[in-house]
Structures are given as C-alpha cells and as structure tokens.
Amino acid sequence: MFHNFGKLRKLSLVFCIMTAVILSACSNKETSGNADNAKKDGVTTLTFWHENTGVGEEAINDVVDAFNKKHKDIRVKAVYTAANESQNEKLLAAVAGGNPPDISWFDRFKIGSWASEGSLTDLTKYADRDGVTKDNYYPFAWDEATYKDKLYGIPVDTDARLLFYNKDAFKDAGLDPENPPKTISELEKAAEKLTIKDGNRFKRIGFIPWYNQGWLYSWGWGFGGDFYNKDKNIVTLNDPKIVESLKWIADYAKKYNVEDITGFTDSKGSGEMDPFITGQLAMHIGGNWSISGYLKYKPDLNYGVTPIPTPTGTDFTSWSGGMAVVVPKGAKHPDEAWEFVKFFGSEEGQELYNGKYKTLSVIDSVNEKLGYKKDPLFSQFINILPESHNRPVIPEGELLWNELSNAVDNAIHGNGKPGDLLKAANDKVNKSLK
Amino acid sequence: MKALEKLNLKQQQVLIVKSKKSNINSGATGWLFASPWIIGLVLFYLLPLVVSIYYSFTSYSILRPGEFIGLQNYKELLVDPLFLKSIYNTVYFAVFYVPLSIICGVALAMMLNMKIKGMTIYRTIFFLPTLVPHVAIAVLWMWLLNPGFGLVNGFLDMIGIKGPAWLGSETWSKPSLIFMSLWGIGQSVVIYLAGLGDISSEYYEAAEVDGANWFQKTFHITLPLLTPVIFFNLVMGIIGAFQQFTLPYTLTQGQGKPANSLTFYVMYLYDNGFKYFRMGYASAMAWVLFVVIMVLTLLIFWSSKRWVHYQGK
Numbered sequence: 001m002f003h004n005f006g007k008l009r010k011l012s013l014v015f016c017i018m019t020a021v022i023l024s025a026c027s028n029k030e031t032s033g034n035a036d037n038a039k040k041d042g043v044t045t046l047t048f049w050h051e052n053t054g055v056g057e058e059a060i061n062d063v064v065d066a067f068n069k070k071h072k073d074i075r076v077k078a079v080y081t082a083a084n085e086s087q088n089e090k091l092l093a094a095v096a097g098g099n100p101p102d103i104s105w106f107d108r109f110k111i112g113s114w115a116s117e118g119s120l121t122d123l124t125k126y127a128d129r130d131g132v133t134k135d136n137y138y139p140f141a142w143d144e145a146t147y148k149d150k151l152y153g154i155p156v157d158t159d160a161r162l163l164f165y166n167k168d169a170f171k172d173a174g175l176d177p178e179n180p181p182k183t184i185s186e187l188e189k190a191a192e193k194l195t196i197k198d199g200n201r202f203k204r205i206g207f208i209p210w211y212n213q214g215w216l217y218s219w220g221w222g223f224g225g226d227f228y229n230k231d232k233n234i235v236t237l238n239d240p241k242i243v244e245s246l247k248w249i250a251d252y253a254k255k256y257n258v259e260d261i262t263g264f265t266d267s268k269g270s271g272e273m274d275p276f277i278t279g280q281l282a283m284h285i286g287g288n289w290s291i292s293g294y295l296k297y298k299p300d301l302n303y304g305v306t307p308i309p310t311p312t313g314t315d316f317t318s319w320s321g322g323m324a325v326v327v328p329k330g331a332k333h334p335d336e337a338w339e340f341v342k343f344f345g346s347e348e349g350q351e352l353y354n355g356k357y358k359t360l361s362v363i364d365s366v367n368e369k370l371g372y373k374k375d376p377l378f379s380q381f382i383n384i385l386p387e388s389h390n391r392p393v394i395p396e397g398e399l400l401w402n403e404l405s406n407a408v409d410n411a412i413h414g415n416g417k418p419g420d421l422l423k424a425a426n427d428k429v430n431k432s433l434k
Numbered sequence: 435m436k437a438l439e440k441l442n443l444k445q446q447q448v449l450i451v452k453s454k455k456s457n458i459n460s461g462a463t464g465w466l467f468a469s470p471w472i473i474g475l476v477l478f479y480l481l482p483l484v485v486s487i488y489y490s491f492t493s494y495s496i497l498r499p500g501e502f503i504g505l506q507n508y509k510e511l512l513v514d515p516l517f518l519k520s521i522y523n524t525v526y527f528a529v530f531y532v533p534l535s536i537i538c539g540v541a542l543a544m545m546l547n548m549k550i551k552g553m554t555i556y557r558t559i560f561f562l563p564t565l566v567p568h569v570a571i572a573v574l575w576m577w578l579l580n581p582g583f584g585l586v587n588g589f590l591d592m593i594g595i596k597g598p599a600w601l602g603s604e605t606w607s608k609p610s611l612i613f614m615s616l617w618g619i620g621q622s623v624v625i626y627l628a629g630l631g632d633i634s635s636e637y638y639e640a641a642e643v644d645g646a647n648w649f650q651k652t653f654h655i656t657l658p659l660l661t662p663v664i665f666f667n668l669v670m671g672i673i674g675a676f677q678q679f680t681l682p683y684t685l686t687q688g689q690g691k692p693a694n695s696l697t698f699y700v701m702y703l704y705d706n707g708f709k710y711f712r713m714g715y716a717s718a719m720a721w722v723l724f725v726v727i728m729v730l731t732l733l734i735f736w737s738s739k740r741w742v743h744y745q746g747k
Binding site: 201 | 495496497498515516580581582583584596598599600601602603604689691692693694705708709710711
C-alpha cells in the first residue's frame, strides 16, 4: 500500500499546481489588464475605471475617444465598475492587492484619506513640469485634490448648494417671489407663512433645514464658522458659530416637532412625486444636479434659486464637492496615465465632459463657454463657486462626515445639547487624526 | 441497527478488496477529492480568521500593514460611545427578536401541522417571504410602514389609532425592524414542522387514552419533544440576531438613522473597516463579537441538559 504514496504525492502536487495555475489565470483575466502585454507595438494600453452610467458614461467615452485620437502611442480603455461615493471596495482591493487600474474616477472627498494611506500617486512633479497650476481652477477644487501640499488628482467636475424656492408657493403665501429670504430670520418668517399644518400632518411645509443638502456644512460655513484648522491639523467642530447654527436647526426641529417632520420626509415621493415638484415643500437646500430632474418631471415648475441665507444677509457661501481622476499607487504606467489625467482636466476635456453631462466645470472659462453664466438658474451656482468651500482634506473625512451627520440627527431629536454633541464629535475626530 | 452495521461491514470489506486490487489508498484519494474545499476553507476562512487575531492588535488599514499597538484597539472600544450604543441596539434586537421568533415559529408550525385541506398551499405561503432578498424586504417594508400613506398606518387609522412614524421614530425604529424580521421566519417554521413530524404518534394515542386535553398534550408532549429543534433554532437565531446587518443597512443607507437607533454592531464594524480604514479596530470588534456569541452558545449548550429532551432517551 505504502509504495503508492510517492505516486499519490506527485499526483496531488500536480493537482495543486493545476489549481494554482487555473486560479492565477482567472485572476489575471479579471484584473485591470495592465500586465506586461499592455505594451504592444509601442502602444500603451491604459485601463480607466469609472462608475458613470447613461449620459455620464457617454460623456466619459467622449473624452476618452478624443484623447485616443490625439495620442498614437497611448490607448485608454474606459471600464465601468459598479461603485458609488460610499462604496469603493473594488478599487480598495485592487490597490491593496498591488494590481490597480492605471487611472480611476475618484470622489475628491476621499483624496485625503487615500493619500494619507499612500494609495494614490503623487502628481505634483508632473503638474509642475507641464505647468498645470491652481490658477486654472476654482480654488476649492484644487485644494480638495491636494493633501499636505501635494497634488493627488485633477478635478473634473463640481457642484454647489443653494436655496431652492417655489415661486408659486411664495405668491400663494403672500410673499414676494422675486425677493427670496436673505437672512436666517427672513427665512424663518417665510417658512412660517408657507407652512400649512393639519393636525400632525403637513399639507405644505415651508422649509426643513436638514432636508436634502441641508448638511451641517451648508449651515456652519454660512453662519461664519470654520470646520478645520489647517495649521494645527485639528477639526474645530465646536466653533461657536457652528454650534450656533446647530442650535438654530435644533430649535427649528422643536418648533415644528421633529417626529411630524420625519413623518413628512419619510413619506416623500421621488421622481415626479418629489415634494418640491408637488408643491408640498416650498423651500429646500438643493444642488445644481436637481435642476435636470425638475426639468424632466415638471418643466413648468416655477422656482428660483438663491444663496443659502446667513444670519447677516451678507457673505453668502456654499460648499462643493465633485470628482477627480487619479492614478492609484502601484499603477504600471504613471507617465502615460498623467497625460490622460491632464487632458481630462484641460479646457478641452472639461468642455467635452461637462458639456455633455450638463455638470459644472472646475474651470471658470469653460462654464462661461458652456453658456451656464447666461442661464438664470445655473448662473447663480456659477456665481457662488468662487466663494465656495471644500470639505477638509484630512485622513478622517469620512468619520467627520458621519459624526457631523450623527450630531445633527441627535440634536434634532433632542438627544443632547448642540454644543455637547459637537464637542464629543470634535474630540472623536481629533483623537483619530493624531 | 445491527443490520445496518452488517451492511457497513460488508461495504468496507468490498472497499478493502477493491483498494487492494486497484492499489489506491482510499484515505489519500478522499483527501485529494476534498482538497478543493479544504484548500478553499483554509485559504479563505481559516487563514483570514487567524490573521485577524493578529490584526486586531495592530493599526492595520487594508492599504497599509500598520503597527503593533497591543491592546489599544480593545481599550478604545470600551470608551467608544457609538460602539456601546451599537451593542445596546444589537442586544435589544436579539432579546426581543429571538424569543418572539421561537414563539411565533412554533405557533405557526403547529397551525401548519393540522390536517386540513390545502395545507401545502398554506405552508408555501408562509415560506415564500424567506425567498425574498433582504434588500427587497427593506424596500417593501419602507412602503408598508410609510407614516403618510403606508398600509400599516392606513389600517391603524381605520380602527382609530394614530400610528407612529415607525422607521422615522427613535422609539419605534427597532420594534419595526423586529416586526420586519419576524416576517421571514419561514425557514425556522420548516424546521419546526420537521420536528413536529418526528414526534411519534404513540405518545398522543397514549395521552388520548388517558383523557388528556389539547392543552395538556401541547405542553406535556409536543413542546418537550420539540425542544431539540427549538434548541437548534435558538442557537442559530442568536447568532443571526447578533450579526444583523443587511436589513438595517439597506433601510438607513448605512446611517443607522434616526439618532443612531438602528446602528447595529456589524454595521459599525463595517464602517470602521471599510470606510474609516480602521481594519485593526474592526478586527478587534469582530473578535469581541465572536467571543460573545461563543460564550452565549456555550451557555445555551450547558443549559440544554436541563431543558432539551431527546426522544427515546
């Protein structure tokens, strides 16, 4: 019996090797394909992961095609990978496994955390060489792609938050539709006049501060606060102005009864049943991307946009995010990848992408060229962009976001005082930052 | 039994004869055939499991190996308010959900065990919800529990009760979730049904002769003899309840709203691991959970001697 063991061992060895070969063959096929065969006949093939679908994907393909036409020796292949702003495990696994795509679509919000983990290629020297500087872009967009004075991505689109208000509702409530609220107290008065409550149900609600894009970022900066001290590298969530803004939100929740409002927001429809379209919600903080939805579902919706009210009625501001294109760490062809990244961020690439997708460009002159400055709605967004903020570029951006969101949620439900909640959130984030 | 043993012996003899003939060691062949699964288990379960113990003592972030920091992750857990809140939420869920699922499951199984026409149809109806994916259940119940025009509140309105905001209310969000989870107990009902079918009818016949009523038969025959199955479902139920993730995560888009009342243990673990890049911390959380579940399971096993009755013993 035993003399067969040798044979069997060999057999199992062969089996194991075969399994290994098959496994590795599979994994090679599935990876980004930047293995050695990427360079063929002097043409470097680059893989570009993105998450856009529909018109967004077409817009990306337009940029890719234009780039490929221009470059004989580089071919970019755009690959859709299912991901969204909160989930990007695929890229995470690819980078951790040392086999990332050459270029990736990337939420600028996460550049801080990924760069601090050493997972993005530093593009500073390329940008210096080719004269790509901050001057070309809106300051916030460039800042959000920069971590510790090093550039890790090129911004490609952006957004902004403003107050949307329904002009018909304003007329109905006896308010001047051409004179929307500018100060917080005007906003409160308008909201009160616009609200029609029947028992614990709202037939129409004037305004909900935390609804849609009413994040604490939208209010904290508006009240004059600041979330981050760059010199000390600490977050400053218990800035008195931010506490003041959260107090205002909490008082608002108390006045209108947060459970009743939650009943309203939980029942809200989407698409053509969106409460702003149906007139059940008279004002809200929204982003420029909402416009296309309103145009699609109710083209004759009579509404306007105006900067988010501030306590003084001056110094209006907003905050902006957006996407960037990055070169993940470990990508095999960073030089060629940079050429594409640069092209996407150039005026030509910007015009192609943002023109097709109807998003805001990070370059002012492109927005002008695309006619946004003449559009009564879009121009308001473009006008606020030079004053817009970006969220702090720190390793703990995601934690900060969740902590702020929790603080607001707890404050409106009356679980703790705004000051204490923000202090606790502040301590937690700063502890992680150390 | 003896016949079976004889048969086994015969088979073994045949095998031995065969193996002698073809000169193949049956043990090694078995390992060889099982190797894809063994390799898979070792590589993708056992290895990560063991490695995660090490990682729980480091600041591993997936993207970077991190440093060895000793017990710091565990110490930090003890003072993390959201961690404690997530434990509270999870225990709350387990304490209500597990007993309720057993009571409802057994009651349903007993009803579905009656001998009436069309029983297979009823059984199918109660099993169907378990075939619905969790994400779909979440969306479906979001509509049913919609405070404005959901069916549940509409029904309550009809009988003159003003329904709460359910998933939007801090007090009602967890009960809503328990309610939703109970909807999918079909799986355990099937197991209870098998257990009921296993109870020998002799006991009932004897009880009938003695003049026992339904109540006595249920509590002195059915339930005691169903305890092995209840025992199994209790252990599985507790493990499942402590690992609650998909439903609340989908319901709240990972936010655990309102006011963190739906932030469950594994949700917070996931956020730490994949969103905050604190895989070391998340590994520590996973091990705490593992130990808790292990201890609870051991406790149940230890106590089972007192309340689990096996037939024929």
